[in-house]
Every structure is written in C-alpha cells, then in structure tokens.
Amino acid sequence: DTAVSQTPKYLVTQMGNDKSIKCEQNLGHDTMYWYKQDSKKFLKIMFSYNNKELIINETVPNRFSPKSPDKAHLNLHINSLELGDSAVYFCASSPVVTGGLNGYTFGSGTRLTVV
Amino acid sequence: DAKTTQPNSMESNEEEPVHLPCNHSTISGTDYIHWYRQLPSQGPEYVIHGLTSNVNNRMASLAIAEDRKSSTLILHRATLRDAAVYYCILFLGGTSYGKLTFGQGTILTVHP
Numbered sequence: 001d002t003a004v005s006q007t008p009k010y011l012v013t014q015m016g017n018d019k020s021i022k023c024e025q026n027l028g029h030d031t032m033y034w035y036k037q038d039s040k041k042f043l044k045i046m047f048s049y050n051n052k053e054l055i056i057n058e059t060v061p062n063r064f065s066p067k068s069p070d071k072a073h074l075n076l077h078i079n080s081l082e083l084g085d086s087a088v089y090f091c092a093s094s095p096v097v098t099g100g101l102n103g104y105t106f107g108s109g110t111r112l113t114v115v
Numbered sequence: 116d117a118k119t120t121q122p123n124s125m126e127s128n129e130e131e132p133v134h135l136p137c138n139h140s141t142i143s144g145t146d147y148i149h150w151y152r153q154l155p156s157q158g159p160e161y162v163i164h165g166l167t168s169n170v171n172n173r174m175a176s177l178a179i180a181e182d183r184k185s186s187t188l189i190l191h192r193a194t195l196r197d198a199a200v201y202y203c204i205l206f207l208g209g210t211s212y213g214k215l216t217f218g219q220g221t222i223l224t225v226h227p
Contacts, residue, residue: 004158033214041200042217042219043153043159043202043217044217045214045215045216048214056214090158090159092158092159092215101147103149103151103161103164104151104159104161104215105161106158106159106160107158108157108158109156109157109158
C-alpha cells in the first residue's frame with residue numbers, strides 16, 4: 001500500500017536511554033516532516049527535510065537528531081530520553097516543500113512513553 | 116503564522132449536514148486554507164484546501180467567504196466515522212518553505 005509508515009508503533013523506555021523512530025514513505029514525495037503531539041493533543045512541527053536537506057528546525061533540543069538517508073526515509077533519534085519526551089510522534093510527507101498547493105500525508109504515529 | 120479561530124466542539128446527528136466554521140481575519144493574499152481531521156488514535160488526514168474559490172472533493176466541500184476572512188467546511192452527510200478533531204490551517208503559499216501549524220481544532224461528535 002502507498003503510505004507513510006512508522007516503526008515502532010509503541011515504544012516504552014527508561015529515562016536516559018537513546019532510541020530511534022523510523023519513517024518511510026513510498027509516495028515519491030520530496031519533503032518529509034516530524035511532528036510531536038503532547039498529552040494536551042497539540043500538534044507541533046519539529047523538523048522538515050526536503051530531498052535529504054534540513055529546512056525547518058523548530059527550536060527542538062539537540063537531543064533530537066533527524067537523519068534522512070534518502071528522500072524516502074526520515075528517522076528520528078533521541079538521546080538521553082526525558083519524561084517530557086513522552087508523546088505521540090508523527091511522520092508526514094508532502095510532494096513539494098513550497099506551501100499551500102498540496103496536502104500532507106501523515107503516518108499513524110509512534111507512541112513514546114518514557115518511564 | 117496567521118491565526119485561525121474555531122469552536123472548541125460541535126455536535127451533529129448521523130446523516131445530517133455539518134457546517135464547521137473557521138475565522139481567519141488576518142489571512143494574507145497568499146495563504147491557502149487547509150482542513151485536516153484527526154480520528155481517534157490516528158494521524159491527521161488531509162480533507163480539503165482552497166485559496167479563493169469554493170472547492171469540492173469526495174470527502175467534503177469548502178466554502179470560502181468573498182473577503183477570505185472566514186471559511187466553512189461542509190460534510191454533506193455526517194457518519195459516525197466522521198467523528199474527529201477538525202483543524203482549519205492557513206498555509207503560506209508561493210515559494211516560501213511552508214509548514215502546517217495546527218491549532219486546537221473543533222471536536223466533532225456525531226450521534227447515531
């Protein structure tokens with residue numbers, strides 16, 4: 001199926017650990033994003049990559065490091081996990097980076113719980 | 116980013132039309148009006164978008180006021196599956212690197 005897929009779907013880990021979330025899209029889109037949805041359900045953009053190049057970094061702590069090995073993949077690595085990192089993380093993609101003309105396609109999310 | 120204002124919640128009965136309003140009085144000429152929805156435990160889903168003219172697709176219709184300071188998402192016949200949070204978002208068009216900025220949205224409850 002054509003989609004944005006994220007793994008894992010659920011992730012429970014202890015404070016201080018390092019973890020990664022993977023995202024892949026087979027839609028042929030040029031741009032990919034990471035969003036965070038906290039316990040209050042606010043969705044906030046974290047990063048945006050266009051053809052493997054970082055174009056948006058929304059003042060995210062440098063413990064969060066996105067990596068895009070190719071334009072179909074955007075992974076999120078988190079070092080030294082903290083309780084406040086507990087959230088649902090969504091990956092998304094869009095055909096082009098310039099705004100307005102196209103919708104985003106979101107993945108189904110990764111629920112991260114830090115204990 | 117230009118701001119949108121939506122009611123916190125709305126209710127509807129199944130098979131009735133639903134009109135979800137959105138105010139965006141500070142919209143600029145290049146802002147597109149996007150609507151997304153998020154079903155429980157799922158990622159946001161694109162619904163529709165427009166610039167100046169009304170738009171229709173298989174999911175919904177978007178009615179845009181002539182002055183573009185408000186818009187309305189219309190679900191013609193609500194189903195239980197349409198129960199979700201609906202987000203109205205202004206998206207900068209043109210050559211700038213745009214980004215979707217989500218607000219609080221409207222929680223739509225559909226009664227059987």
